Amino acid sequence: MVEKSHMAGFWPSLYEPFRGLGARMADWFAPASEASAGDGGYRIRMELPGVEEKDIKVSLDDGVVTVRGEKQSSREETGETWYFSEREYGSFSRSFRLPPDADAKAVNAELKDGVLTVSVGKNAPSEAGSGTEIPIAKG
Structure with missing residues (x-):
C-alpha cells in the first residue's frame, strides 16, 4: 500500500474531489442485475424499466456477455399557472464473464x-478418462 505524503506539497490536490467521479457516475447509470447458475445453465437478469x-x-464475445443500452425518457406536465418538464438520458454497459x-x-x-x-446453456461434462494421452519423448 502506498500512502500519500502530506509533505508532497503545501496545496491540496485540486483534482482530489473529482477522483472516482467517473466510477460513481457509471454506477448511477448501471442497471441493477443479478447472475445465477443452475443445473441447466446460467441466467443474468437486469432491471431495465422504461428501456x-x-x-x-446483447452480445457474446470471447466468453463475455455484454449488455449495452440507452435510457431515454421525458415527461411534461402543464397546469393553469405552471409547467413541469423532466428529461432523463443515459447509456449503460454491463459485462459478465462466463465460466x-x-x-x-x-x-x-x-x-x-x-x-x-439472458440465459446461457452449459456444455455437457466430458466423461472421466476420455482425455487424450500425451506421449512422453525420451531425451
Whole structure:
C-alpha cells in the first residue's frame, strides 16, 4: 500500500474531489442485475424499466456477455399557472464473464415487464478418462 505524503506539497490536490467521479457516475447509470447458475445453465437478469427493446444490444464475445443500452425518457406536465418538464438520458454497459463450461451456441435473451433475462446453456461434462494421452519423448 502506498500512502500519500502530506509533505508532497503545501496545496491540496485540486483534482482530489473529482477522483472516482467517473466510477460513481457509471454506477448511477448501471442497471441493477443479478447472475445465477443452475443445473441447466446460467441466467443474468437486469432491471431495465422504461428501456425499449430497440435500445438494448446483447452480445457474446470471447466468453463475455455484454449488455449495452440507452435510457431515454421525458415527461411534461402543464397546469393553469405552471409547467413541469423532466428529461432523463443515459447509456449503460454491463459485462459478465462466463465460466468455461458455458455454451456460446445456446444463448437466449428476453425482455418482459422491464426485466431483461439472458440465459446461457452449459456444455455437457466430458466423461472421466476420455482425455487424450500425451506421449512422453525420451531425451
